[in-house]
Amino acid sequence: MPHSSQLPIFSAKDELLKYFSKSPTCVVIGETASGKTTRIPEFLYEAGIGSSGCILCTQPRRVAAITVATFMAGELQTKLGELVGYSVRFEDVTSQHTKIKYATDGIILREAMSDPLLKRYSVIIIDEAHERSLQTDILLGVVKKAQQKRKSFGYSSSMVLKVIVMSATLSVDLFSSYFDEAPILYVHGRLHPVTTYNISEEEAKVEQDYLWRTMVAVVQVHRANPNDGDILVFLTGEEEIESAVRTLREVSKSLQNELNCNGLQAVPLYSALSPEAQMLAFRQKDKRELDKGLRRVVLSTNIAETSVTIPNIKYVVDSGKVKQKCFNPKTGVEYLQVNNESKAQAKQRSGRAGRLGPGECYYLFSKEKFDKEFKETTEAEILKSNLESVVLLMISLGISNVLEFDFIERPPNDSVKAALKLLVELEAICEKTSDGKIGSDIGFQLTKLGKVISKFPLRPEYALTLVFGNEDGCLDDMLSIVSMLSVENLFNRRAAQQAVHSRFNLESEEGEATEAVKCWSKFKHGSGDLIGLLLMFRYVNQNEKKMSLQKVCWENFLNPKSIKQAMLIRAQLAKICLSLGWKLTSSGSGFEKVRLCLYKAFRQRLALLGGEKKYYNSAGHVQVDIHPSSVLHKKLPSAVIYNELVQTTKTYMRGVSIVNEDWIVDVHQ
Incomplete structure (x- = not known):
């Protein structure tokens, strides 16, 4: 790892500070390994730019905010939370002495609800803007408005808000024009050259599953370059990565039987892994691993595109694929789709091979396909997302006419109107006028109920469950369900596939799966999946008092990271509830009250069973099916509610719960 003073950004320090001093807004292009995320806040602090307040650096992902803040606290020889701190959802490690703060975009948006001018901050750095996450796009508009208002209010020069937008790609004209032709500053980033290779057009025409093609490429790189740096592989998601890990572990056994060929150490990296499992990708090899000569292969989602450096990576194998969430506002269906990555992403991924020395990147697509079919930049998330939470947040921020908001890139009107319509039906917002049109010129405002809902950093429906739970005497139960819904991957399927073999002496994967299913059966309830989440939380909470959380999860094939996060979320939500004067009451062993609140x-x-035993949802009258993972799969109750719709081979309902038919009449009267 190069010493910090050797980072490329140090050669541009004086020039950067000159622009930062005189320009209210700057756009900085800094390639991977330039040092922009860590060193620009440090430069500003040392130069006294923004000394009247706090220097804020926003991140799209919590893992980046925490990791970078921890690193910089060490670099500046200060305790984390003092000079340098971070703030992510449900975790604030800052103090009144904090001058450099790393935070997720969502945290700052919620801060803007009580302080639209963001007066605490003198400089706001919006990092990784090229990722175009949904919250980043909204934050850009909120920060721009705060900057303009501070200027119009005649703030002193020391209180004028400075904005720095940082991107790792060259396509930054959009950011510059959005901020009134802000100057664009370029910082050379890659420390070492990276040679890139594409497969030929002829190879590309051969029908092959891209996961299999990726595994073949890893083995080829390993054989061609023995004992010479580790390999980073980009795939689309957890399921693919775990499949690839199993494949490579089997391949490793046969490779070690070959002459002069060492084995492979396959290490997964994705957000749902426990912190301990994630750190396996980032730690240095120990003596045993070095003696064995095992080559590490890190199989990752795009979490490795911009996170901290993975040591010893010399080779990158890029599948060229990325999994993206899409949304159809007419049907209300969300679905995951595997698409080609953008050209900007491809460049970003290849750069990971050049951080510690000369590297090589193997693209598993042809140059012709790259030129013709890959988009220049990553499509903004706001163009293809469900916007109900965002629209509620924007109205909470005082943006009454969402359709007229100064977006850096305007979302489809249909998506905005669908979100407004849902929020009106939930009685969270109402129009400022009585013309009856969704999206009128004057706009919307929060209702009394909406003001309560907006206090919770949750999806509107999740916040509503807490409101009804308080009214109906089962708030404690609702907190448990909502907290469990707020995290992913509660079941540790990886442990079910791997750990059970040694624990129960089972010889087949089928047997392993059976043992896990037996453990999970205690978390099932005949009324549906949501009560099952409540049973799971109660079980873990009760047994954690007798043994460690880690042990409870290990024995029941649950993901300790997800369970721990759910407990943290629950504690924070409970604080908000208590601040509202609510009482944490429980329904006890009966679940009728809980189900009605849900x-x-x-x-x-809501989805009703129609002719031919098919379900149709009430929102878009779309034919839907109960997901195979649901406890209600194949049971066909007459009416159900669901947490989300996902589209794969069919349109599936997930998080399903049975509805009593008399409730439908009573609630809708």
């Missing part, structure tokens, strides 16, 4: 909150996500 129905009232999720009533816009």
Whole structure:
């Protein structure tokens, strides 16, 4: 790892500070390994730019905010939370002495609800802007408005808000024009050259599953370059990565039987892994691994595109694919789709091979396909997302006419109107006028109920469950369910596939799966999946008092990271509830009250059983099916609510719960 003073950004320090001093807004292009995320806040602090307040650097991902803040606290020889701190959802490690703060975009948006001018901050750095996450796009508009208002209010020069937008790609004209032709500053980033290779057009025409093509490429790189740096592989998601890990572990056994060929150490990296499992990718090899000569292969989602450096990576194998969430506002269906990555992403991924020395990147697509079919930049998330939470947040920020908001790139009107319509039906917002049109010129405002909902950093329906739980005497239960819904991958399927073999002496994967299913059966309930989440939380909470959380999760094939996060979320939500004067009451062993509350909150996500035993949802009258993972799969109750719709081979309902037919009449009267 190069010493910090050797980072490329140091050669541009004086020039950067000159522009930062005189320009209210700057756009900085800094390639991977330039040092922009860590050193620009440090430069500003040392130069006294923004000394009247706090220097803020926003991140799209919590792992980046925490990791970079921890690193910089060490670099500046200060305790984390003092000079340097971070703030992510449900975790604030800052103090009144904090001058350099790393935070997720969502945290700052919520801060803007109580302080639209963001007066605490003198400089706001919006990092990784090229990722175009949904919250980043909204934050750009909120920060721009705060900057303009501070200027119009005649703030002193020391209180004028400075904005720095940082991107790792060259396509930054959009950011510059959005901020009134702000100057664009370029910082050379890559420390070492990276040679890139594409497969030929002829190879590309051969029908092959891209996961299999990726595995073949890894083995070829390993054989051609023995004992010479580790390999980073980019895939689309957890399921693919775990499949690839199993494949490479089997391949490693046969490779070690070959002459002069060492084995492979396959290491997964994705957001749902426990912190301990994630750190396996980032730690240095120990003596045993070095003695064995095992080559590490890190199989990752795009989390490795911009996170901290993975040591010893010399080779990158890029599948060229990325999994993206899409949304159809007419049907209300969200679905995951595997698409080609953007050209900007491809460049970013290849750069990971050049951080510690000369590297090589193997693209598993042809140059012709790259030129013709790959988009220049990553499509903004706001163009293809469900906007109900964003629209509620924007109205909470005082942006009454969402359709007229100064977006850096305007989302489809249909998506905005669908979100407004849902929020009106949930009685969270109402129009400022009585013309009856969704999206009138004057706009919307929060209702009394909406003001309560907006206090929770949750999806509107999730917040509603807490409101109804308080009214109906089962708030404690609702907190448990909502907290479990707020995290992913509660079941540790990886442990079910791997750990059970040694624990129960089972010889087949089928047997392993059976043992896991037996453990998970205690978390099932005949009324549906949501009560099952409540049973899971109660079980873990009760047994954690007798043994460690880690042990409870290990014995029941649960993901300790997800369970721990759910407990943290629950504690924070409970604080908000208590601040509202609510009492944490429970329904005890009966679940009728809980189910009714869930129905009232999720009533816009109702599906009824129609002719030919098919379900149709009430929102878009779309034919839907109960997901195979649901406890209600194949049971066909007459009416259900669901947490979300996902589209794969069919349109599936997930998080399903049975609805009593008499409730439908009562609630809708």
